Amino acid sequence: MSAQLVQFLLTGLTVGAIYALVALGFAIIFNASHVINFAQGEFVMIGGMAAAGCVEAGLPLPLAALVAVAGAMLVGLALEKLAVEPARGAPVVTLIIITIGASILLRGLATLVWDKKIHSVPAFSGEAPLKLGGATLLPQTLWVLGATVLTVALLWWFFNRTLTGKAILAVSHNRLAAQLMGISVRRVLLVSFGLSAALGALAGVLIAPISFTSWDVGVMLGLKGFAAAILGGMGSGPGAIIGGLALGLIEALGAGYLSSAYKDVFAFVIILAALIFLPDGLAGRRRSTERV
Amino acid sequence: MASPAAAAPPSASRKGLVALAAAVALLPLALPNNYTYEVAIVVGLNAIVCVGLNLLIGYAGQISLGHAGFFGLGAYGTAILAARYGWPTPASLAASVAAVALLAWAIGRPILRLKGHALAMATLGMGIIVSVVIATEDGYTGGPDGMSVPPLGFAGFVLAGERAWYWVVAGLLVATVWLAQNLIDSPRGRAWRALHGSEVAASAIGIDPARHKLSAFVLSAALAAFAGALTAHYSGFITPAKASFLHSIELVTMVVFGGMASSMGAVVGAAVLTTLPQLLTVFKEFEMVMLGAVLMLTMIFMPQGLVPTLGRALAAARGRPR
Numbered sequence: 001m002s003a004q005l006v007q008f009l010l011t012g013l014t015v016g017a018i019y020a021l022v023a024l025g026f027a028i029i030f031n032a033s034h035v036i037n038f039a040q041g042e043f044v045m046i047g048g049m050a051a052a053g054c055v056e057a058g059l060p061l062p063l064a065a066l067v068a069v070a071g072a073m074l075v076g077l078a079l080e081k082l083a084v085e086p087a088r089g090a091p092v093v094t095l096i097i098i099t100i101g102a103s104i105l106l107r108g109l110a111t112l113v114w115d116k117k118i119h120s121v122p123a124f125s126g127e128a129p130l131k132l133g134g135a136t137l138l139p140q141t142l143w144v145l146g147a148t149v150l151t152v153a154l155l156w157w158f159f160n161r162t163l164t165g166k167a168i169l170a171v172s173h174n175r176l177a178a179q180l181m182g183i184s185v186r187r188v189l190l191v192s193f194g195l196s197a198a199l200g201a202l203a204g205v206l207i208a209p210i211s212f213t214s215w216d217v218g219v220m221l222g223l224k225g226f227a228a229a230i231l232g233g234m235g236s237g238p239g240a241i242i243g244g245l246a247l248g249l250i251e252a253l254g255a256g257y258l259s260s261a262y263k264d265v266f267a268f269v270i271i272l273a274a275l276i277f278l279p280d281g282l283a284g285r286r287r288s289t290e291r292v
Numbered sequence: 293m294a295s296p297a298a299a300a301p302p303s304a305s306r307k308g309l310v311a312l313a314a315a316v317a318l319l320p321l322a323l324p325n326n327y328t329y330e331v332a333i334v335v336g337l338n339a340i341v342c343v344g345l346n347l348l349i350g351y352a353g354q355i356s357l358g359h360a361g362f363f364g365l366g367a368y369g370t371a372i373l374a375a376r377y378g379w380p381t382p383a384s385l386a387a388s389v390a391a392v393a394l395l396a397w398a399i400g401r402p403i404l405r406l407k408g409h410a411l412a413m414a415t416l417g418m419g420i421i422v423s424v425v426i427a428t429e430d431g432y433t434g435g436p437d438g439m440s441v442p443p444l445g446f447a448g449f450v451l452a453g454e455r456a457w458y459w460v461v462a463g464l465l466v467a468t469v470w471l472a473q474n475l476i477d478s479p480r481g482r483a484w485r486a487l488h489g490s491e492v493a494a495s496a497i498g499i500d501p502a503r504h505k506l507s508a509f510v511l512s513a514a515l516a517a518f519a520g521a522l523t524a525h526y527s528g529f530i531t532p533a534k535a536s537f538l539h540s541i542e543l544v545t546m547v548v549f550g551g552m553a554s555s556m557g558a559v560v561g562a563a564v565l566t567t568l569p570q571l572l573t574v575f576k577e578f579e580m581v582m583l584g585a586v587l588m589l590t591m592i593f594m595p596q597g598l599v600p601t602l603g604r605a606l607a608a609a610r611g612r613p614r
Contacts, residue, residue: 093349094596097591098587101587104584105583109581111580230410261424265420265425275410
């Protein structure tokens with residue numbers, strides 16, 4: 001493998017891991033409520049901006065990251081409690097417009113709480129690049145990949161080994177049956193929004209040292225996360241991860257070998273082709289029950 | 293798209309059309325200066341897009357998150373033909389709209405087989421591809437900086453000035469709503485509503501889903517392209533922002549905000565969400581927060597949208613069951 005190819009693959013995997021985290025957030029909320037949460041990208045923005053703000057205020061980096069993720073989680077819980085829950089029973093498309101309103105609101109709040117400038121978060125363990133087969137590897141890349149793997153493992157444990165996680169799965173399988181078993185659908189929705197927000201914010205904190213952050217980064221990252229979730233098959237957990245990594249790799253290879261201006265076009269052409277030929281996503285077969 | 297497409301009876305829609313015609317005829321009395329005329333014209337152009345989009349979303353029950361792509365293509369098509377190739381503007385406008393309709397037909401055939409969020413993604417992807425191409429092919433489009441567009445005119449006559457444009461756009465809007473309502477009350481409109489209710493049931497009674505979805509898609513795309521082309525000629529300048537994802541979202545938001553499956557809803561949604569940001573500029577840095585809050589609160593408390601909710605409240609106040 002040429003050094004150049006290794007470089008593109010590394011870039012693709014890094015970005016892809018971030019897309020995967022955002023896509024997981026989409027999948028969790030979609031499973032619990034059938035809502036496509038257009039404010040998902042804003043959680044990524046809040047994560048990055050809050051971490052940058054805390055670091056600028058003098059907090060040590062690990063604490064700043066923790067505050068950012070916890071803060072975004074609170075925003076996610078508030079979004080569910082104040083906006084989605086009061087509108088329960090509304091058509092799904094209305095709920096989607098509510099999340100669009102929330103994303104505008106959150107972007108506006110971000111310009112008030114912080115500003116319209118571009119911010120950065122220091123890399124977690126230095127900027128000195130490592131060498132890997134002729135390609136350079138930023139230490140932050142390892143953080144992104146490591147944290148993503150760890151998060152996916154934790155999510156697996158959460159959904160398969162804890163009662164709350166199983167309750168969420170039960171609701172996404174069959175809401176009414178879950179309710180009859182005594183599962184509180186309200187609480188499941190609340191937990192799903194909190195969890196998705198935390199995932200988004202984590203992605204935001206991880207990517208901020210590489211790609212910077214500002215009040216409007218959420219639009220594009222949210223869009224890519226949505227695309228990744230659909231590419232993998234909406235509502236599927238493994239699908240979201242595969243979709244995210246695939247999208248990241250397509251973009252990196254397309255930008256590297258073909259044209260950087262058209263990297264989004266390659267990504268979406270492939271998504272269109274995938275939708276037309278594999279309408280259930282890369283994760284495969286159509287399932288009556290969907291899992292995270 | 294869960295809500296049933298409960299359409300108003302023909303008599304009610306005719307009343308709506310008369311009310312709209314009266315409103316646009318009387319509105320100039322309340323427009324003090326060129327700036328307010330300008331806002332009214334933009335409202336009218338957006339409303340034309342939304343009435344078309346509402347046929348697709350509100351009646352046929354198919355989502356599109358890419359209509360700004362058609363809007364942008366219509367605008368850039370006529371701009372490029374007129375400015376770079378010297379076509380007379382009526383010809384460039386017509387050619388541009390026809391080309392977009394053809395494109396929508398070609399794209400719609402494969403992607404309208406998709407449902408729900410997959411269709412949302414496919415239309416969104418198509419919109420993004422269009423906007424990236426427009427922003428990148430700067431030899432034709434001027435790239436991210438945009439390009440200037442010749443005014444609309446033919447054989448010495450040029451459509452210019454806010455007042456002239458107002459009457460043209462107002463007339464076109466009333467004509468579009470009239471067309472839309474006639475379609476809704478026609479067999480084709482009933483087929484759309486049947487598809488919205490249940491695709492399986494509709495095909496069981498002999499409605500071809502593919503054909504009818506496609507007709508709603510192509511018509512809405514052509515109307516978006518038409519309004520886009522007019523916007524380009526009216527403002528004399530066009531940037532890729534008009535073809536962007538955010539503009540697509542804005543258009544869908546207008547339709548849902550005003551009320552799906554209601555042509556008046558689409559017009560009101562376009563009017564409110566076009567003027568609101570102008571009014572909110574007095575809040576300066578709070579503008580975005582206010583816009584988001586208004587949008588959320590309206591949808592939380594009026595989940596069916598502005599016009600259907602208010603219409604029902606009005607009917608209830610008169611003590612007449614609907």
